[in-house]
Amino acid sequence: MSAQLQDKMKPVEPLDGSGNESGNSGPSGPPELLSGLNPAFYNTVAAAIQSLRQTFSSLVSGFRGGVHKAQPAKGQPIKPKTQAVKQVSDRPSVTNVSGLKKPSVFGPLRKIFKILIIVIMALGLIYWVLTLSDRSGNGNGGSGPGSNIGNGNFTPTPIEIEPSQPSIYALDEVILQLEEDINTLDRELSTTVLRETSLNPPKLDLNVRF
Amino acid sequence: MVYALALFLGNSKPVFSQSTPVTEFERDFQEYTLSLEEYDNAHGAYILARSQFLRFGTLTSRNNAKDATKNMLAARDEVVIRYSTAIGSRLREVSGVNQDTKDRISNELAEEIVWFEDHKNSLEGAGSLEDLFDDSDDARRRFNSLGPVIYEPLAQVPYGRVSRFHERLTENFLAIKDKVNEIRNEEREEYQLSARKLESIDGWIFETEERIVRSEEKLVEVGDIVAVIPRQEGMTSSQNRYNDVVTRSGVILQDLKDASLFIREIVRGVKTK
Numbered sequence: 001m002s003a004q005l006q007d008k009m010k011p012v013e014p015l016d017g018s019g020n021e022s023g024n025s026g027p028s029g030p031p032e033l034l035s036g037l038n039p040a041f042y043n044t045v046a047a048a049i050q051s052l053r054q055t056f057s058s059l060v061s062g063f064r065g066g067v068h069k070a071q072p073a074k075g076q077p078i079k080p081k082t083q084a085v086k087q088v089s090d091r092p093s094v095t096n097v098s099g100l101k102k103p104s105v106f107g108p109l110r111k112i113f114k115i116l117i118i119v120i121m122a123l124g125l126i127y128w129v130l131t132l133s134d135r136s137g138n139g140n141g142g143s144g145p146g147s148n149i150g151n152g153n154f155t156p157t158p159i160e161i162e163p164s165q166p167s168i169y170a171l172d173e174v175i176l177q178l179e180e181d182i183n184t185l186d187r188e189l190s191t192t193v194l195r196e197t198s199l200n201p202p203k204l205d206l207n208v209r210f
Numbered sequence: 211m212v213y214a215l216a217l218f219l220g221n222s223k224p225v226f227s228q229s230t231p232v233t234e235f236e237r238d239f240q241e242y243t244l245s246l247e248e249y250d251n252a253h254g255a256y257i258l259a260r261s262q263f264l265r266f267g268t269l270t271s272r273n274n275a276k277d278a279t280k281n282m283l284a285a286r287d288e289v290v291i292r293y294s295t296a297i298g299s300r301l302r303e304v305s306g307v308n309q310d311t312k313d314r315i316s317n318e319l320a321e322e323i324v325w326f327e328d329h330k331n332s333l334e335g336a337g338s339l340e341d342l343f344d345d346s347d348d349a350r351r352r353f354n355s356l357g358p359v360i361y362e363p364l365a366q367v368p369y370g371r372v373s374r375f376h377e378r379l380t381e382n383f384l385a386i387k388d389k390v391n392e393i394r395n396e397e398r399e400e401y402q403l404s405a406r407k408l409e410s411i412d413g414w415i416f417e418t419e420e421r422i423v424r425s426e427e428k429l430v431e432v433g434d435i436v437a438v439i440p441r442q443e444g445m446t447s448s449q450n451r452y453n454d455v456v457t458r459s460g461v462i463l464q465d466l467k468d469a470s471l472f473i474r475e476i477v478r479g480v481k482t483k
Contacts, residue, residue: 164482168401174389179477182382186470189375189463194368195456198239199297201360201445202246202289205253206353208279208346210260210339 235299242292249285256282272339279342280333283349287330290353294319294326294360301363306374311437315363322359325352357448358439365436365452368459372432375466376425383418383469386476390415393480404483411479414472421469425462432458 169175231237259278263271298319301312329349336342390411396402403411432455439451 167403167481167483169393170481174385175477175480178382178386178389179474179481181378182470182473182477185375185378185382186467186474189467189470192371192375192463194371194459194463196300196364196367199293199300199364201356202249202293204249204286204289204353205282206346206350208283208343210264210275210343 233299233303235296235303238292238296238299242289242296245285245288245292249282249289252278252282252285276336276339276342279339279346280336283342283346284330284333287326287333287349290326290349290356291323291330294323297360297363301366304367304370306370306372306377307366311366315359315366318359319363322352322356354445357445358441358443360445361448361452362436362439365439365455368456369429369432369436372425372459372462372466373429375463376422376429379466379469379473380422383422383473386473386480387415390476390480403480407479407483411476414476414479418469418472418476421465421472425465425469428458428462428465432462 231240256275256278259271259275263275265271298316301307301315326349329345329352333342333345336345390408393401393403394408435451435455435458439448443451
């Protein structure tokens with residue numbers, strides 16, 4: 001049994017605060033709030049907390065150390081995982097739990113993931129800058145296909161619309177009648193159909209033979 | 211049971227019959243459409259009887275084929291009759307076509323209608339399938355010669371319409387032009403329009419005149435094409451001539467639309483300061 005496991009198996013110091021576990025920062029003593037708890041229960045909880053802390057610290061150190069460890073030296077072949085695992089199990093007992101090295105399985109993936117994140121963030125930043133420049137250039141807030149006409153330098157020509165005032169002939173009967181006639185004619189011109197497709201000659205079977 | 215019946219009646223929607231034709235053309239066109247449906251049914255029965263006769267060759271199948279052929283030929287003649295009637299009524303409704311032209315074409319169509327009615331009646335006297343074949347060939351030759359008789363009234367319809375539009379537009383234009391001249395010569399200051407306004411209106415008048423004159427020239431060309439359709443012309447040639455008339459009439463129609471738009475601008479210019 002490794003020393004790490006042996007350390008974990010050591011009983012937690014009693015609740016009366018006589019001492020802590022070697023090398024670990026356990027609870028210094030029973031606080032007043034815990035005075036009413038069962039000491040055995042308290043020791044169990046403290047041991048669980050301690051083991052969780054050790055596991056987390058070992059994972060963190062393993063990620064940090066695994067990135068560098070996953071890159072083989074130039075010219076040297078990558079060692080297979082089985083050998084790495086075997087090496088870990090053959091190591092002498094480690095007294096410091098935090099020094100345990102996790103196998104470098106996630107190293108390359110972590111690097112690729114980092115690169116991907118950076119690329120995506122860069123693309124998003126570029127897109128944001130472009131849309132920002134479009135909005136400031138056109139002032140219409142749109143990003144549609146027509147928003148980049150003239151590279152943002154397009155300024156519409158102001159149309160001088162003169163307000164029209166009715167003349168004395170606005171209510172002239174002759175003019176109004178003419179206007180109505182021409183509007184009617186315009187409607188008929190717009191709706192008339194010249195080709196009567198319904199009156200095309202019928203298609204008949206004219207070759208009757210047996 | 212009563213509840214189900216009430217539910218059914220309550221949820222049922224009213225069904226309306228086909229709208230009653232109002233004009234003569236609509237009535238004739240409806241009859242033409244019905245005759246087409248009857249012909250399709252008769253033709254289907256003829257095809258079936260023919261195939262059975264060709265397959266079995268029995269006396270019964272031969273008699274059945276003869277009856278089916280006779281019915282189909284009669285239905286075919288009826289289609290031509292109804293079609294000619296519909297064309298005639300359509301031509302009579304169109305304004306802008308000379309009355310003499312309408313009468314001439316109506317007489318020609320009536321001749322064809324009479325011929326096909328006689329032909330349909332003569333089918334009853336056919337003694338054999340061979341007689342029916344000969345009758346069918348007669349009708350085929352007659353129908354193929356109907357190109358000018360069919361396509362001249364069809365061509366007169368668009369020509370008559372654009373002619374009438376041209377006439378009405380010219381009347382409106384002359385009226386507004388007279389009014390503008392009256393305003394131009396007005397001595398009362400409050401009834402005068404500014405020189406700039408009159409200049410703008412003159413520009414529109416010029417554009418309108420140009421469109422009207424151009425459409426008139428094209429109308430003359432179309433009229434020449436429609437008036438001279440040789441009676442010996444085949445169905446295909448007549449159809450091509452008809453298509454040409456429709457295309458040219460479309461161009462004239464566009465000129466008239468432009469002229470109408472310009473006249474509206476003139477009116478707007480007169481109505482505003």
